[in-house]
Amino acid sequence: MKITVVGAGAVGASCAEYIAIKNFASEVVLVDIKEGFAEGKAMDLMQTASLNGFDTRIVGSTSDYSKTANSDICVITSGIPRKPGMTREELIGINAGIVKDVSASLVKHSPNTILIVVSNPMDTMTYLAHKTTGLPKNRIIGMGGALDSARFKYRLAEALEAPISDVDGMVIGGHSDKGMVPLTRLATRNSVPVTEFISQDRLDEVREATKVGGATLTGLLGTSAWYAPGAAVSGLVQAIACDQKKIFPCSVLLEGEYGLNDLCIGVPVVLGKNGIEKIVDIKLTEAERTHLKESAEGVSATNGLLEL
Numbered sequence: 139m140k141i142t143v144v145g146a147g148a149v150g151a152s153c154a155e156y157i158a159i160k161n162f163a164s165e166v167v168l169v170d171i172k173e174g175f176a177e178g179k180a181m182d183l184m185q186t187a188s189l190n191g192f193d194t195r196i197v198g199s200t201s202d203y204s205k206t207a208n209s210d211i212c213v214i215t216s217g218i219p220r221k222p223g224m225t226r227e228e229l230i231g232i233n234a235g236i237v238k239d240v241s242a243s244l245v246k247h248s249p250n251t252i253l254i255v256v257s258n259p260m261d262t263m264t265y266l267a268h269k270t271t272g273l274p275k276n277r278i279i280g281m282g283g284a285l286d287s288a289r290f291k292y293r294l295a296e297a298l299e300a301p302i303s304d305v306d307g308m309v310i311g312g313h314s315d316k317g318m319v320p321l322t323r324l325a326t327r328n329s330v331p332v333t334e335f336i337s338q339d340r341l342d343e344v345r346e347a348t349k350v351g352g353a354t355l356t357g358l359l360g361t362s363a364w365y366a367p368g369a370a371v372s373g374l375v376q377a378i379a380c381d382q383k384k385i386f387p388c389s390v391l392l393e394g395e396y397g398l399n400d401l402c403i404g405v406p407v408v409l410g411k412n413g414i415e416k417i418v419d420i421k422l423t424e425a426e427r428t429h430l431k432e433s434a435e436g437v438s439a440t441n442g443l444l445e446l
């Protein structure tokens with residue numbers, strides 16, 4: 139199993155590290171435009187192999203896509219991150235050009251690959267990858283919901299004063315400060331609805347803290363987060379590489395599912411060896427549907443800024 143990660147910055151390197159530590163891939167190719175940067179990150183990571191006990195070979199490349207040839211899965215993290223006070227949508231001007239070039243180069247060398255898009259604004263960059271590459275919809279996946287759901291579980295555990303392993307929850311919708319839709323109604327602690335343990339007001343606080351999870355970290359760090367994003371990407375990669383058939387919320391091209399069309403937005407999907415094996419169309423309440431529709435309107439407005 140060969141995996142390419144483009145962008146050897148904070149998220150790309152973290153993602154490569156988690157993939158290697160999980161030890162399911164034979165090779166990870168890290169690519170960056172900055173001369174020597176990916177090679178340096180790859181060498182540093184390879185020097186953790188004996189310490190962390192993995193056999194995955196990590197190779198670096200400065201913009202040489204021939205090294206990525208025949209990758210089974212390619213992850214795009216190249217692009218600029220936001221600074222405190224910015225929205226993800228403000229990154230479109232620079233990141234659209236990068237994602238367009240990178241996705242075309244990747245597919246040229248790996249026509250059968252599955253693409254995972256991480257660069258922001260992620261839902262719009264995933265849509266752009268569709269328009270650029272023309273890959274079938276099961277082979278283009280945007281990562282956002284898996285991360286947002288991990289943050290939702292973190293906030294739920296905090297409110298419940300419970301271990302994170304005891305809670306479950308999912309966030310759908312756009313990967314944006316306003317557009318996320320944490321499904322509080324379905325959140326559970328060991329199969330028991332969380333409303334049995336905390337008030338609706340506390341749950342509303344959890345929902346709002348989840349939606350601004352990325353902005354909160356950006357305020358603290360001065361740039362956006364990388365550990366949980368890297369771990370979330372590695373989870374999607376592993377589900378595909380190991381044909382796990384696990385459900386994750388991912389940004390996917392919708393063609394009528396959830397009453398939405400011609401955009402990529404986060405909904406639950408089954409991930410396996412074919413990428414998106416199935417879009418899971420769960421029954422939402424009227425209010426949840428309305429929130430998802432409003433979120434979709436936001437994503438479509440950002441898509442409208444693309445020069446296609």
Ligand SMILES: NC(=O)C1=CN([C@@H]2O[C@H](COP(=O)(O)OP(=O)(O)OC[C@H]3O[C@@H](n4cnc5c(N)ncnc54)[C@H](O)[C@@H]3O)[C@@H](O)[C@H]2O)C=CC1
Nearest residue numbers: 145147148149170171216217218219256257258260281367
């Ligand atoms: N979807 C999500 O959940 C998340 C998305 N992000 C996004 O991921 C992106 C990367 O974030 P970080 O890793 O923190 O940024 P970073 O600045 O640490 O790394 C980005 C890397 O991309 C490289 N790069 C730029 N143009 C390139 C090109 N044409 N080809 C190859 N490499 C190129 C840069 O040299 C840099 O090393 C940002 O757009 C950020 O907003 C970050 C966290 C979560």
Ligand SMILES: O=C([O-])CC(=O)C(=O)O
Nearest residue numbers: 220226352353356362363
């Ligand atoms: O907040 C950001 O800009 C990066 C990101 O998407 C996240 O961490 O959720």
